[in-house]
Amino acid sequence: MSTPSTPASDEAVLRVRNLHKSHALGATPIEVLRGVDLDIHAGEMCAIMGPSGVGKSTLLSCVAGLESPDRGEIRVLGEDMAALDEHGRTLLRRRRVGIVYQFFNLVPTLTGYENIVLPYLIDGAAPDHDAASRMLDRVGMRARAEHLPSQMSGGEMQLISIARALVRRPALVLADEPTGNVNVATGRRIMALLADALRDAGSAMLLVTHNAEDAARAHRVVFMRDGLLLHDAALAGPAVTSAAVHDRLKELGI
Numbered sequence: 001m002s003t004p005s006t007p008a009s010d011e012a013v014l015r016v017r018n019l020h021k022s023h024a025l026g027a028t029p030i031e032v033l034r035g036v037d038l039d040i041h042a043g044e045m046c047a048i049m050g051p052s053g054v055g056k057s058t059l060l061s062c063v064a065g066l067e068s069p070d071r072g073e074i075r076v077l078g079e080d081m082a083a084l085d086e087h088g089r090t091l092l093r094r095r096r097v098g099i100v101y102q103f104f105n106l107v108p109t110l111t112g113y114e115n116i117v118l119p120y121l122i123d124g125a126a127p128d129h130d131a132a133s134r135m136l137d138r139v140g141m142r143a144r145a146e147h148l149p150s151q152m153s154g155g156e157m158q159l160i161s162i163a164r165a166l167v168r169r170p171a172l173v174l175a176d177e178p179t180g181n182v183n184v185a186t187g188r189r190i191m192a193l194l195a196d197a198l199r200d201a202g203s204a205m206l207l208v209t210h211n212a213e214d215a216a217r218a219h220r221v222v223f224m225r226d227g228l229l230l231h232d233a234a235l236a237g238p239a240v241t242s243a244a245v246h247d248r249l250k251e252l253g254i
């Protein structure tokens, strides 16, 4: 598979057009995404907020190539996900996309360090131990390197999972409620780490969050409602403060 290393400067790292996706609920399909459009450029963090069950995680799964949309277009680094086969999508995800999950998704039988180098191993690549070691220090988890996830707190597991997601300097980071299961202080640390890593690596990031303070770290906040994204010009750039996010959530009744 040929994966462009960097998109053309004006090309979005993530481009989504008219995305539709239904889930079968018994015999009745429920259309969760009804024409989602979204662009995220290099170095940009975009937060998505919206009521529970509206389809935020479904969007992330489609972007990651873990679920197939019914129709519409997803381009990651210019690559049309629908034109890739399953293997191509897997390679693109492994090599260019970092994913942070709400429930960490660490491999329970591997140590913290082994979890961090997992993205290399599942790709059949030699681990970059320098990068992994730097990442271990960056998330402050060196003392936990040899511990199993069962010996870690939720916050520690999430810090390890963030190191795993970022170790290959992904072009696109997908984070699904990364602070949803950690305490407030760790949540702030996690958001600062993600923002710093994004800036340093020039990655684009799609963040799903219910937390206005987390959303306020983004360059742009969009709201999902009725299967669509509401692009809110008032919530971009310096206007993105947690107070402004709170106000908008209230106006939208979310």
Ligand SMILES: Nc1ncnc2c1ncn2[C@@H]1O[C@H](COP(=O)(O)OP(=O)(O)OP(=O)(O)O)[C@@H](O)[C@H]1O
Binding pocket: 023, 024, 025, 032, 050, 051, 052, 053, 054, 055, 056, 057, 058, 059
């Ligand atoms: N595999 C599936 N099969 C059937 N229905 C599904 C499936 N995955 C999700 N759904 C349904 O699709 C809808 C959207 O789910 P999704 O997890 O994307 O929402 P969300 O906005 O991320 O919610 P939350 O904020 O609670 O995490 C929900 O009604 C959910 O029950």
